[in-house]
Amino acid sequence: MEPLKYLAGYPQHMQARVRELIEQDRLGTILADKYGQSHAVRSDSQLYDYVQALKDEHLRRAVPLGKVVYDSKLQVMKHALGTHTAISRVQGGRLKASREIRIATVFRDAPAAFLKMIAVHELAHLKETEHNKSFYQLCTHMEPDYHQMEFDLRLYLTHLDAGQR
Ligand SMILES: [Zn+2]
Numbered sequence: 001m002e003p004l005k006y007l008a009g010y011p012q013h014m015q016a017r018v019r020e021l022i023e024q025d026r027l028g029t030i031l032a033d034k035y036g037q038s039h040a041v042r043s044d045s046q047l048y049d050y051v052q053a054l055k056d057e058h059l060r061r062a063v064p065l066g067k068v069v070y071d072s073k074l075q076v077m078k079h080a081l082g083t084h085t086a087i088s089r090v091q092g093g094r095l096k097a098s099r100e101i102r103i104a105t106v107f108r109d110a111p112a113a114f115l116k117m118i119a120v121h122e123l124a125h126l127k128e129t130e131h132n133k134s135f136y137q138l139c140t141h142m143e144p145d146y147h148q149m150e151f152d153l154r155l156y157l158t159h160l161d162a163g164q165r
Pocket of ligand 1: 121
């Protein structure tokens with residue numbers, strides 16, 4: 001059987017259950033019931049404001065944001081779920097870190113919860129490069145349901161994938 005790429009690493013019985021839901025055409029409905037709320041963050045400047053507001057609320061003292069953009073070329077799973085680049089430049093003799101956040105375009109049309117989840121993920125990388133314990137502590141500090149949302153995002157991407165075949 002073809003592996004479910006967004007759920008690789010999860011137990012077989014769980015993947016089997018998800019396949020069942022796909023075959024019964026129920027996965028989309030389950031997700032829509034739970035994550036019916038969409039968002040209005042359409043443009044890159046709206047995305048910047050959205051991420052900045054989250055940062056102001058939770059990570060005020062982290063390094064300033066650089067560019068924040070939707071990226072249609074980004075493969076969601078390539079870097080876990082988003083990407084973050086630390087670009088260091090020497091400015092006026094001092095090293096200034098600028099942080100660029102790119103969010104895959106799939107999130108533009110995704111439920112509001114998933115955009116928040118990915119924004120939280122990328123913001124946590126302002127302070128932690130690795131996906132380690134303190135990274136996930138930052139994520140759950142910003143969004144207590146982070147882990148559930150990340151799992152459900154995997155289901156959502158699996159659902160989109162199944163619809164494209
Ligand atoms: Zn990451």
